[in-house]
Structure formats: C-alpha cells, structure tokens
Amino acid sequence: MPNESPDFNHLLVLPRLRIQNANAISSPLTWGFPSITAFTGLMHALQRRLGDQTPFEFRSVGVICHDLQAQVADQKHEISFNQTRNPVDKDGSTSAIVEEGRVHLDLTLVFGLRVAGMAHADPVALQQQARHMAEVLAGMRVAGGSVMPALSLSPRQTEPALLPWPLHYQLDEQARAWRRLSRRWLPGFALVARDELLASRLADLRAEAPEATLLDAWLDTAALTQRARRIKTPDDTEQIEWQIERPPGWIVPIPVGYAALSALHEAGAVARARDGGTSLRFVESVYSLGQWISPHRLRDATELMWWPDHDPATGLYRCRNAYRPPAPPPESAPTDLVDTLDDPDSPFHYV
Structure with a gap:
C-alpha cells in the first residue's frame, strides 16, 4: 500500500535559488520543467553529501517556481531548443549534436526532515545547520543545472531556514504560522498532484x-x-467563432516516476551499467497530471510535499503528493463580487 502522507518534523527552506541550464526535457513525452524525480533525486544526493553523521533524514521535498526562462528559439511558428557547439573529435571531425533542452529557473525548495535529538535545539543552532546545508547544495547540480548567486535579491530574501514543524501550537496558531510562511513564497507557484482529474477525464471519455x-x-x-x-x-x-477549451486551473501533464519492465538484476549482471555495484532493472516513465497552484492556497505543508514510494509487488517507483482540492462551495455561496469582498474569510476582504 502506498504511503498516504510524508513523515517529517522539521522544514528546511532554501528560498530563491537561481538554477542555470537545468534539464528542460523531463520525459520522452513532456518538456518545460524538470521532472519531480529530479528533485527527489536531489534530496537523496544531498542526504548522501551530508554524510552518515548528520542527524537529519530527508523524507520529502516541495517545489515552488518563481520564474522560468526556457532556452528556445521561436522561428516561423516552430520552437526549437538552443544548442551548444561541442568540441571537435580527436580526428578533427565535428562531434554529433545530442539535443539538450535547457531552462533557467528561480526556485524555492522546501525539504521535509526527520530530525533526531534536536526537538528542542536552539534556534541559532538550527539556523547554522540551515546555512551549512544551503552551502552544500550550492555546490551540487539541481536537475542538471548549476546553482548561481541571487545577485538581485537582498540577503534576507535568500536566507535559508530550518524550522520545527508541525509547530507545537494550537491549531489556529499553527494555521496562521503556515499562512505567514507560504506568503513569503509569493509570487510563485507550487507543483502538486492531480491524479483524480485523470480518473475523472477517463470516466467522461468512456x-x-x-x-x-x-x-x-x-x-x-x-x-x-x-x-x-x-x-x-x-x-x-x-458566424463561426472558435473557442479554446481550458480546464480550470493550471493543469499540466507531468512524469511522476517509473514502472519496471524487467526483473531486478544483480549488481554487475548487466554489461556497461553505470554503477556496477548496485542492482538495477529496466523501467519506463509513468505519467499523471499536476497543477501549478499558489502556495497560499495550500492548507498546510503536507500538501506541498512530494515523496518517493515503491511497490515491490508491481515494480512501481513513483512520487506521491498529498494535495487534496478544496470542496466545491455550497450553492448558497456568494457569487457577486461585492458579497465576496464583504466575506471576512475571503482573501479579497478589505479591513
């Protein structure tokens, strides 16, 4: 059975990371933004880079995108990736060009951590740990891209943070703390899973x-x-008028993991494997639907997080997300803009 929610008690927030030349080809069928598996892979790589002595265990990761610049050229209604000229071969001939898609990103990464022995750590110690992990990540690749300094932002906007979560407050105080935290990531959009939309669309087609x-x-x-x-x-x-059908929300096709195509091979059994000391199997991409949503629309940190899950029985390796869409408003809900402005729970309410 898949895990229904991530298990973490601290949040590591790395705001406003500038990623240059990240991989824009996320799967054989999608492009534009790196696959969520790239960020779960980054999570595991950061865990290994910190070493066995660290008290932090990385469990999940959330992604908020503030800006995206795809490195493409648009000519005669055709979009193509900007390519680089590779060095010549040893004999002086031109190297073959392997198509690479690149994108510049402005991201905030939020990691869910299980921390042992630091439940009542001093805030200064937690901040030092956050800065150390941010420095380690700055020397790593993020979705194949390089981490660049954010020269146009103030140090306060890019300061990492390690926060105990969930907070040991009353529920209303914890909700207010989450609202303050999520609004720091505006303007931006968080990627969440919408698997139920795929099932709903299949029912309509059938x-x-x-x-x-x-x-x-x-x-x-x-x-x-x-x-x-x-x-x-x-x-x-x-007259005939053509209209574009747009589903509500910013719905996008995304890869969410891999499905096994073969049995698990022992380490060294497959020739020319990249890692001869690790068992492997052949897989294909698994797809679903995602949605870009403003972080302040999320109810808590759990809805932001993605975590890897493995089902040995089916050979399914996929990333999961606990986002649940809000219930539809009742029929008596105000539809007029004036009524909405008068609603104290409305984000447009004027005080």
Missing part, C-alpha cells in the same frame, strides 16, 4: 467511447482543444 484508455485521457487533457460555436450577429446572420 461514457462516449468505452474503449478509451488512461493514455487517451492523459493526451486529451494535455491537448489544446478548439471548438467551433455558432453565434448570431446584430444583423441576424450566423
């Missing part, structure tokens, strides 16, 4: 075509669909 598959639902959701609509003009003539 109502019309019973042979529809999950792949059909995934492709249909990811596609840009235009439909024609007849409209009447003031002179009683009909």
Whole structure:
C-alpha cells in the first residue's frame, strides 16, 4: 500500500535559488520543467553529501517556481531548443549534436526532515545547520543545472531556514504560522498532484467511447482543444467563432516516476551499467497530471510535499503528493463580487 502522507518534523527552506541550464526535457513525452524525480533525486544526493553523521533524514521535498526562462528559439511558428557547439573529435571531425533542452529557473525548495535529538535545539543552532546545508547544495547540480548567486535579491530574501514543524501550537496558531510562511513564497507557484482529474477525464471519455484508455485521457487533457460555436450577429446572420477549451486551473501533464519492465538484476549482471555495484532493472516513465497552484492556497505543508514510494509487488517507483482540492462551495455561496469582498474569510476582504 502506498504511503498516504510524508513523515517529517522539521522544514528546511532554501528560498530563491537561481538554477542555470537545468534539464528542460523531463520525459520522452513532456518538456518545460524538470521532472519531480529530479528533485527527489536531489534530496537523496544531498542526504548522501551530508554524510552518515548528520542527524537529519530527508523524507520529502516541495517545489515552488518563481520564474522560468526556457532556452528556445521561436522561428516561423516552430520552437526549437538552443544548442551548444561541442568540441571537435580527436580526428578533427565535428562531434554529433545530442539535443539538450535547457531552462533557467528561480526556485524555492522546501525539504521535509526527520530530525533526531534536536526537538528542542536552539534556534541559532538550527539556523547554522540551515546555512551549512544551503552551502552544500550550492555546490551540487539541481536537475542538471548549476546553482548561481541571487545577485538581485537582498540577503534576507535568500536566507535559508530550518524550522520545527508541525509547530507545537494550537491549531489556529499553527494555521496562521503556515499562512505567514507560504506568503513569503509569493509570487510563485507550487507543483502538486492531480491524479483524480485523470480518473475523472477517463470516466467522461468512456461514457462516449468505452474503449478509451488512461493514455487517451492523459493526451486529451494535455491537448489544446478548439471548438467551433455558432453565434448570431446584430444583423441576424450566423458566424463561426472558435473557442479554446481550458480546464480550470493550471493543469499540466507531468512524469511522476517509473514502472519496471524487467526483473531486478544483480549488481554487475548487466554489461556497461553505470554503477556496477548496485542492482538495477529496466523501467519506463509513468505519467499523471499536476497543477501549478499558489502556495497560499495550500492548507498546510503536507500538501506541498512530494515523496518517493515503491511497490515491490508491481515494480512501481513513483512520487506521491498529498494535495487534496478544496470542496466545491455550497450553492448558497456568494457569487457577486461585492458579497465576496464583504466575506471576512475571503482573501479579497478589505479591513
């Protein structure tokens, strides 16, 4: 059974990381933003870099994107990646160009940690630990990209933090603390899982075509669909108007892990393996749907986090997220803008 939620008692916040030339090709079928597996891999790599003596155990990671600049060229309605010229071979011939997609990112990374023996650590000691881990990560690759200094931001905006979480407060005080923390990441968008949208779209397709598959639902959701609509003009003539169907929210297709294609091979059994001391198996990508959502729309830190999960019975390696969409408003909910402004729980309420 998959784990339903991540297990952590501290948050490591690394705000406003500038990542240069990260990998923009996240899977064989998607591009634009690195796969979430790149950040869970970074989490494990940082754990190993810190060594066995560290009291921190990395359990999950959350990603907030503040800016994205894909390194592409748009010519004659065709988008292509900007490529680099590789050095010539030993015989002087031109090296083959392997297509690489690159993107510059401005990210905030939030790690969920299990910390042993530091439940009542001094805040100064926690801050020192946060700075040390930020320095270690600055020398690593993030989704294949290099960590660059944020020259245009103040030190306060880029200061890392290690916070006990959940806070030992009353629930209302803890909710206020989360709201203050999440609003520090604005403007920005957090990536969360929306697996239920894929199941819902599959049910809609099968109502019309019973042979529809999950792949059909995934492709249909990811596609840009235009439909024609007849409209009447003031002179009683009909015209055709094309409208783009956009699902509510910023829904995107994403890879979420891998599915096994073979049995688990013993270490050294496969020739030319990258790591001869680790067992391996052949896999293919697993896809789902995600959504970019403003961090202040999340109810708590758990909804932000992604964590790796493995099912030995099926050979499924995938990343999971505990985000749950809010319940639809009741029919009596105010629909007028004036009513919304008067609602004290509304984010637009004026005090």
